[in-house]
Amino acid sequence: MTRGSTARSVLIEEPGRHRLVTGPPAEPGPGEVRVAVRAAGICASDREVYEGTRAPGYVRYPIVPGHEWAGTIEAVGEGVDPSLIGRGTVAEGFRACGMCERCRTGQTSLCTAGYEETGFTRPGAFADTVVVPARLLHPLPDGVDLSAAALLEPAAVVAAAVLAAPPSPGERVAVVGAGTLGLLAVQFLAASSPGELLAIDPRKRPLEQAAAFGATATVTPDAANALHGRYDLVIETAGAPTTARDATLLARRGGRVVLTGMPEAGAVGIDPVHLSVSQLTVSSVFGATPAAWSYAVRAFGGGLLRPADLITHQLPLESFGEAIELVGSGDPEVGKVLLTP
CATH class of the missing domain: 3.90.180.10 (Medium-chain alcohol dehydrogenases, catalytic domain)
Known part of the structure; x- marks a missing residue:
């Protein structure tokens, strides 16, 4: 004040x-x-x-x-x-x-x-x-x-990701990273009635929070290697050096990937051969549109977040x-x- x-x-x-x-x-x-x-x-x-x-x-x-x-x-x-x-x-x-x-x-x-x-x-x-x-x-x-x-600004970024590749009920969905963006993403996605909702993070406490917010499974990045090619939709939120690549590997053939993290220079690149052969749809989010802000504010006001x-x-x-x-x-x-x- x-x-x-x-x-x-x-x-x-x-x-x-x-x-x-x-x-x-x-x-x-x-x-x-x-x-x-x-x-x-x-x-x-x-x-x-x-x-x-x-x-x-x-x-x-x-x-x-x-x-x-x-x-x-x-x-x-x-x-x-x-x-x-x-x-x-x-x-x-x-x-x-x-x-x-x-x-x-x-x-x-x-x-x-x-x-x-x-x-x-x-x-x-x-x-x-x-x-x-x-x-x-x-x-x-x-x-x-x-x-x-x-926290509605990061929620709006997540809303932009959800709008970019909207989830459908019953889909297998994964969230890479369980920081602020990732945990908000879990909350948004849980409201879409996924068949499976996986949260990936190396830290114990964020994974426990993700489970409380509706994730049906939680794993560390190493354990996630066994799940490559499984998910209809993958939302990446961490911006760590390898997470953009990891997100594309988790997606099934013909799946969708949305990148929201902001990696620094030198991050591991995405394999273009894998993208082409798997026919993945990859989107990225920088900030949020007015529509995404409105979506986030409505979800907050309605108690979904x-x-x-x-x-x-x-x-x-x-x-x-x-x-x-x-x-x-x-x-x-x-x-x-x-x-x-």
């Missing part, structure tokens, strides 16, 4: 260097709203921003990070309905132009006008307040848990450094880490 006439934000001035800054809260311009942030999640891409390993062109320093968030609208700019004040909300991160060919087809995350995203090139939500275009808002039902709603169960740590803005270390610690007991202004 704002403190009188001032607001705080975490500013990464350059890789490895951050500070907490205080100043007047930004005023929303025409078509914009200012949101009091309730909670903002930290993910691996935020750590990349802090460490300076995010791909060139996809971050602009100095930057206030924070692209996974939820809060309450507290002020509106010219042309925005004032009845929105007081509403809980989330918002899309991509600042698409809305005019180019890709935007006109609904593929806003592929906007050809150039990459702009809250928390990477525009001030984000590791702050008391964040200002965003009202056209990007997805207001939430009254009374929802706003801390849990901070339980993102609150993924949260293990909630820290104040002052503890940003500690939160970043937690996310990169590799500790299997660390789930979703939130900053709570």
Whole structure:
């Protein structure tokens, strides 16, 4: 929340260097709203921003990070309905132009006008307040848990994957990786009545969570080698060096694979001969479209998603450094880490 006439934000001035800054809260311009942030999640891409390993062109320093968030609208700019004040909300991160060919087809995350995203090139939500275009808002039902709603950004990414290769009841489905994206994927997919729902991860605790969310089987990556060629649909969420390749090997001939993880340079490539011979359909997801956001918000409001169960740590803005270390610690007991202004 704002403190009188001032607001705080975490500013990464350059890789490895951050500070907490205080100043007047930004005023929303025409078509914009200012949101009091309730909670903002930290993910691996935020750590990349802090460490300076995010791909060139996809971050602009100095930057206030924070692209996974939820809060309450507290002020509106010219042309925005004032009845929105007081509403809980989330918002899309991509600042698409809305005019180019890709935007006109609904593929806003592929906007050809150039990459702009809250928390990477525009001030984000590791702050008391964040200002965003009202056209990007997805207001939430009254009374929802706003801390849990901070996970609707990764949920929207998973929703985009499910929309890209929609599951059918009775299919054999596998999820590679049981981090935040993977566990949200298990929840989405369990609602589609799969005949089999497998979760793959090297860590014990995430696999236990996956089983609680509806996975019918859980295995480690080594054990998954015996299951190659079995699954109608495979959703990859880990972004580890071998997981894109592994996902294609798990798919049956004629199966579908959706890649959502973001591997770093040097990851193992996918065998083109295997793709051709197996006639696989491979899709990838970068961000989420408005349709995917709407799907995720509806699923959350309807109780199909339980993102609150993924949260293990909630820290104040002052503890940003500690939160970043937690996310990169590799500790299997660390789930979703939130900053709570």
